[in-house]
Amino acid sequence: MDFDLVVRNGTVVTASDIWESCDIGIKDGTIVAIGPRLLATAGVQEIDAEGAFITPGGVDSHVHLSQVHNANIDDVDHSTITNGVIPDRENYVADTYDTGTRSAVAGGTTTVITFASQMKKDESIIAVIENYHKLAKDQSYCDYAFHVIITNPTPQIVEDEFPRMVDEYGITSVKLYMTYKPMRLLDYQILDVMYSARKLGITTMVHAENADVIDWMTQHLEQKLMTHPYHHGTSRPPIVEAEATNRVICLAELMDTPILLVHISSGAATKHIRDAQTRLLPIYGETCPQYMFLLADSMRKGDFEGAKCVCSPPIRENKSDQDAIWTGIKNGTFNVVSSDHAPCKFNHPNGKQRGLQHGNLPYGKFRFIPNGLPGVETRVPLLFSGGVLSGRISPQKFVEVTSTNPAKLYGLKKKGSIAPGFDADLVIWYPQTKFQPFKLTNEMLHHAIDYTPFEGIEFKNWPRYTIIRGKVVFSHGEVIGEMGYGQFIHREKSLLPGPRDVWLSEWRP
Numbered sequence: 001m002d003f004d005l006v007v008r009n010g011t012v013v014t015a016s017d018i019w020e021s022c023d024i025g026i027k028d029g030t031i032v033a034i035g036p037r038l039l040a041t042a043g044v045q046e047i048d049a050e051g052a053f054i055t056p057g058g059v060d061s062h063v064h065l066s067q068v069h070n071a072n073i074d075d076v077d078h079s080t081i082t083n084g085v086i087p088d089r090e091n092y093v094a095d096t097y098d099t100g101t102r103s104a105v106a107g108g109t110t111t112v113i114t115f116a117s118q119m120k121k122d123e124s125i126i127a128v129i130e131n132y133h134k135l136a137k138d139q140s141y142c143d144y145a146f147h148v149i150i151t152n153p154t155p156q157i158v159e160d161e162f163p164r165m166v167d168e169y170g171i172t173s174v175k176l177y178m179t180y181k182p183m184r185l186l187d188y189q190i191l192d193v194m195y196s197a198r199k200l201g202i203t204t205m206v207h208a209e210n211a212d213v214i215d216w217m218t219q220h221l222e223q224k225l226m227t228h229p230y231h232h233g234t235s236r237p238p239i240v241e242a243e244a245t246n247r248v249i250c251l252a253e254l255m256d257t258p259i260l261l262v263h264i265s266s267g268a269a270t271k272h273i274r275d276a277q278t279r280l281l282p283i284y285g286e287t288c289p290q291y292m293f294l295l296a297d298s299m300r301k302g303d304f305e306g307a308k309c310v311c312s313p314p315i316r317e318n319k320s321d322q323d324a325i326w327t328g329i330k331n332g333t334f335n336v337v338s339s340d341h342a343p344c345k346f347n348h349p350n351g352k353q354r355g356l357q358h359g360n361l362p363y364g365k366f367r368f369i370p371n372g373l374p375g376v377e378t379r380v381p382l383l384f385s386g387g388v389l390s391g392r393i394s395p396q397k398f399v400e401v402t403s404t405n406p407a408k409l410y411g412l413k414k415k416g417s418i419a420p421g422f423d424a425d426l427v428i429w430y431p432q433t434k435f436q437p438f439k440l441t442n443e444m445l446h447h448a449i450d451y452t453p454f455e456g457i458e459f460k461n462w463p464r465y466t467i468i469r470g471k472v473v474f475s476h477g478e479v480i481g482e483m484g485y486g487q488f489i490h491r492e493k494s495l496l497p498g499p500r501d502v503w504l505s506e507w508r509p
Contacts, residue, residue: 003027005470006040007428010049013395014056014417015404024054026424029469033420047465047472050431055399056418057110057425057468058380061406062262062286062338064372065100065114066135077121077182079128082135094351094448095343097139098483100376103447105141105474105481107377108384108463110425111415111489112142113406115175117149120182125150125161129169133488140486141479142468143425145412147173147205150193151183158196166200170490172411175205175262178244179312184211190251195509198257201493203409205260205286208244208269209236209313218367225360229306230299232366233314238321241313242268249276249283255509256499258282260409263340265291265313267324274333282497284409286336289382290315290373290453291325298453303362307352309453311342312371326392329401335409335496337401339379342372346451374449378440380427385460389432411492428465435461446479 005026012022012034025033025040040046066086086096095103097114104112116132118125125148132146148171150157165171174197176190177183185193190206197204217235221227226234245261249272252259261273264287276283290309296317299306309315316322328334345351355369356362380402387393407416414423437460438444442452466474473481 001025001033001039001041003032003040003044005045005047005424006038007047007049007054007426009051010054010428011051012054012418013399014419015396015400018395024418024426026470029424031418031420031422031424034418047428049428052431052464053395053429054418055395055427055429056403056416057427057466058108059111059403059406059412059415060104060109060339060341060376060379061113061336061410063100063112063114063341063376064343066096066132067115067117077119079117079119079122079131082131086135094345094348095341095374097136097144098141099446099448100341100343101141101144101486102479102483103377103445105466105468106446106479108380108427108466109376110142110466110468111144111412112376113145113147113410115149116146118151120151122152123154123156125157126164129165129171136488138484141473141481141483142486143489144486145410145489145491146171147175149175149183151177151185153185153189153193158192162196162200162202166202172201172491172493173203173205175207177207178248179207179209179211179214181211187247187251190248191255194251194255194257198255198499198509201498203258203260203494205262206248207262208241208248210240210244213240222365222367227360227365227367228363229304229310229355229366229369230296232310232369233296233299233317235366236312236314238266238268238316241266242272245269246272249273249281252283253281254504256502258284258494258496258498260284260286260336262286263288263291263313264325264334265316266321270324270328270333274328277333280500282500284336284496285328285334286338287325287328287334288338288340289375289379292322293382293386293457294453295319295322304356304364307355307364307369308346308451309373310352310366310369310371311340311373330393330397334401335405337379337383338406339375340372341374341376343374343447343449344370344372345449373453374447375453377445377447378452378454381459381462382454382457384429389460408495411494412489413492413495424467424470426465426467427463428467429461430464432461
């Protein structure tokens with residue numbers, strides 16, 4: 001057969017199957033044949049997988065790139081229109097589309113979905129979308145798509161611009177915040193968004209935390225000088241996430257619309273999602289590696305070094321929460337494991353150091369520490385090494401949550417599996433007998449951040465090759481792909497179950 005590339009002798013894994021001694025034939029960036037001992041014309045490029053696992057390229061559906069540093073601080077309420085050139089890099093997160101996607105491919109991720117973020121006083125999301133297109137154009141090493149963060153859902157936006165967002169721009173998901181003062185929406189506004197989203201087939205992502213409780217707890221902790229980075233978690237106990245999770249599930253049930261609860265961290269919130277799913281509601285769950293591999297002690301390090309691990313919801317104190325997350329992955333409560341890559345430097349005045357600019361030194365004030373952790377490069381290897389190779393999850397479950405489900409949930413119809421007709425996005429791992437385990441250091445990574453929260457964790461394998469649409473972009477520790485190779489993906493509606501046409505009253509949309 002006429003191929004451009006043949007990957008031979010691999011153990012191919014999909015979300016449902018494992019095929020040993022298998023070849024993959026690729027033509028024009030697409031998988032066209034799978035089977036043993038594929039016949040190929042002389043001279044075709046071949047890669048010998050040496051019996052190692054081959055998994056679909058990772059789909060990271062929660063990645064922040066080229067965003068303003070202080071997007072969750074009160075002093076930013078309008079977007080800066082950049083025309084594709086960031087005017088002041090000091091005020092933007094350290095990873096832009098070039099460095100962030102370079103890091104992604106080095107960790108086996110072949111598609112990222114990033115955020116076009118509306119600010120509170122932006123009166124249109126179209127200009128925001130256009131701006132992020134310019135920021136990403138010719139800058140990406142991997143394929144990419146956008147979600148839109150909605151902070152000002154005016155009638156014009158939800159009635160007139162949402163249809164354009166879907167039809168013209170191929171964006172079929174939005175993200176809402178129930179916390180962060182300049183971004184959070186009231187329940188009434190959330191219902192407005194859900195009402196329009198249901199009609200248009202938009203998937204609504206929700207950051208669920210009770211903002212009023214957080215504000216009250218933070219104020220009273222500060223009065224007691226309990227402002228060390230560790231007390232970021234004190235201000236947000238699991239009930240803060242659980243209450244908001246339950247509340248937004250109720251709103252979604254009222255509106256009969258699918259939602260995804262993002263970056264779930266606790267057993268209590270996990271239970272609310274599981275209970276909704278057992279009632280057949282279209283409620284989906286996402287978690288992240290920090291909630292699977294870290295505990296709150298990571299925020300106790302030094303006077304201020306714990307700021308490196310400040311994120312929201314916080315990394316939890318009790319191992320029981322961590323165990324609940326792993327159980328939720330195994331039993332299907334969590335459909336997706338994303339990185340929530342929030343690339344904020346530690347040693348930067350607009351990074352984590354903001355927490356030291358408002359007194360109570362040397363501990364600073366956790367209120368002012370930008371939330372989020374870097375992780376786009378480590379997500380896939382962490383789950384493979386700490387999940388599959390440790391025996392906590394099967395290879396098929398690994399593929400399901402890191403690639404197949406995010407592709408289905410967000411309408412990436414040619415991504416997320418190894419089958420004829422799908423994009424030839426592949427990760428070829430090392431044969432286990434030939435891999436020397438190592439402990440991670442930040443210097444090994446390809447992002448533009450000055451730390452990793454996973455420093456010192458031992459990895460028992462790592463991607464040997466990353467292939468995007470038939471082209472090798474990462475090989476043996478080196479990024480060999482080209483910036484600009486990544487393409488924007490015009491997405492379709494979610495392929496997972498949506499509205500059920502089941503109502504709680506006589507009201508209908």
